[in-house]
Amino acid sequence: MSRARSVLVVEDEAPLRQLLGELFREWNITGYFAKDGVEALAILSETAVSAILLDMRMPEMDGWQFAAHYRRRIDCSAPIIVFTAATDPEARAREIGADAWIAKPFNLADLADLLETAIGGHSSVSSASAVTKIQ
């Protein structure tokens, strides 16, 4: 069952997960946190989320591998937002067929807007093929 205003963060940097936890509390978003793709899939097997904020370079299972596993699931309707420090984040997002991307470092207002769009207009974001440029 889908949980309203919930975001799964897949990010191996603990300080960043902690920061996002604080931001989510401020924005009234329920956060789920995984340090890699393996943990993220385990969370998704028990919980439905409104959006996924996905780092790409991680140990164990990286963003590319996670996206491939995620797409094979029956329920893969939650939009993926690529969250990366790569030189070309848009290219990373296209590689995995993500719905949107945001570059690190980010402005809080941009992230808040993006998550609101993803969570609020869930169906329209997930069906959009164009990559949303944020920064």
Added chain:
Amino acid sequence: MQICSRVHGNLTRKSLVSGSSEPVPLPVGLARPPALSAARLGTANFSATQLGKLVQGVIHLTEPSLSYLGVPELVEELEERIRAVLGVDTATILLMDESGTNLVAYAAKGLEEEVEQRVTVPVGKGFAGRIAAERRPLFLPQVDERVVVNPLLIAKGLKALLGIPLVAEGDVIGVLHVGSLTPREFKADELTLLEAVSDRIAAAILSSRRLEAAERAIQARDDFLSTAAHELKTPITTLKGYAQLMQHRLAANPETPVEEILSAVGAINVAASKIQSLIEQILDVARIERGGLNLAPVELDLSALVRDTVEAHFQPHADRIELDLEPGAVVCADPLRAEQVAINLVDNAVRHAAGSQIVVSICRDEDSGVRLRVKDDGPGIPEDERPHLFDRLTQGSSATKGLGLGLHITKQIAELHGGSASATFPREGGSVFEVTFPSARR
């Protein structure tokens, strides 16, 4: 024109044309340096027509050397032209390997199998090997197994071979040989032509190789800059995020609890330290490269230093780090650099062998001084990455983070102290990294 008469004389001797399977040495005086003057080329006995053809041949054969082709394209073009100009059936270039002890078939026309099978000829052995060792052209009027080590030359049905060393900046970088499927001799002007172009071919190959090496170095540097930017952006994201969060909270509520502010400032401080550490690594490599990494060695107890370092920096991983430190392991080392080595080795194990048990040990060794060993039972290092572990700008799997400079810096620090750094990979799995420091004289 002594050179001229020697060339002409050799090539017109009966024994050079048929009746012998022994390679016939040809004079080398013509080939280096390759001057286009008639005298240096030994063309005094040539007719005007021969000379004209020779000059045309030189121009035609060396034209590709002036273009900016990569080594494979250059060699292919040269071989095609040599084959056409000399009317031979095969043209092969073998290049010296890195060890300088073997020639490896690099490109061939009419003898493509030689390249496909990566035929290797030891220097000094066989036809091409002898040319490289003796640094002079050889003519083989009768190809048989007593002389050639490469069975492909016989299987192909080659009847005659003419080969010439490729010399650049005084070093033999390869051998060029041409072959005929029918018995034939090579005329003086043909050898002269081949000799005249051989050094230019060698120089062109050397230039192309250098260009390729420079391009690889530029690519490696670009990749590094991209990795460095990526690595710096991660802590900057945390730092900027907390700064914005606090700005927002304090603007909304000037009475924001001190605990919240302190927590954010603490996270900002950690992120700033991470940025500082990444920048220090980059600067260390720059210092090492220009020989400016200065040490301030003192006598210190390495066991005590390592214990303090692990406790201070790896507390979150304490449950999987075991210490086995021999007391009294006194070394002569720069304390900051020794601490850096310990951090690099343990951090390497923590990051690359996620979840594995790590044993950090120190023991005194009669021969090598004091040995710091970090052993993990993680997945180990892929075999193809092992030879480059301590190289600059090298990083293992893309899934792991970091600049990939830690082990390089570690090795340089160890060697500057008169010690060493090494890695071994036990059959049962995992990795063992060791650094030695010279014992302090007591």
